[in-house]
Amino acid sequence: MSEDQIKDALDIAPGDSPPDEAHTVESLSLYAIGLGLAVLLTVVAFVLAQTHLVWGPSIPVALSVLAVGQMGVHLTFFLHLTSGPDNVNNVMALAFGVVIVFLLIVGSLFIMSHLNHNMMPMATMLQMQQ
Structure with missing residues (x-):
């Protein structure tokens, strides 16, 4: 085993299996999906706040819903919190x-x-x- 392989083998949390290349590609794609959703929700929030697409008094409610959605995206895609x-x-x-x-x-x-x-x-x- 080379020195890099030994470092990679030791760089895992207890109980975790060493990552393979397919797992790495899958987790990167999940991060990309999460990033896309987070950016989309942020852009939608700015658009709603700056335009008259939504009835004026309902803007705080719409922004609150988008904020909760943003929290869900971060918890699921970036912090990997699931109900497992x-x-x-x-x-x-x-x-x-x-x-x-x-x-x-x-x-x-x-x-x-x-x-x-x-x-x-x-x-x-x-x-x-x-």
Whole structure:
């Protein structure tokens, strides 16, 4: 075995089989499909935001749908998250991350909505300064 072959054989994760050429071509084609879909969704989002193809008030909804689609493309084609039995830990980690981000957003919105209520009125503050 040559030195390059030894390095390639050692450069795999535990439990993975060494890649063959057909697997490499297949994974490159999947990355190309993912890249094409990601670019397409991005272009569609910019076109929708800049033109009048969609009814004005529905633009945020359309952009949100495209953003969710973009996340799905990235999770599937680039992070290789699927519902297979070997990806349970990855899906659980992703779900935990989504829950944490949701809690941060909801908590921040709760604090910001009650911040104005708990602040001293300006008239009272001006009276205290005099």
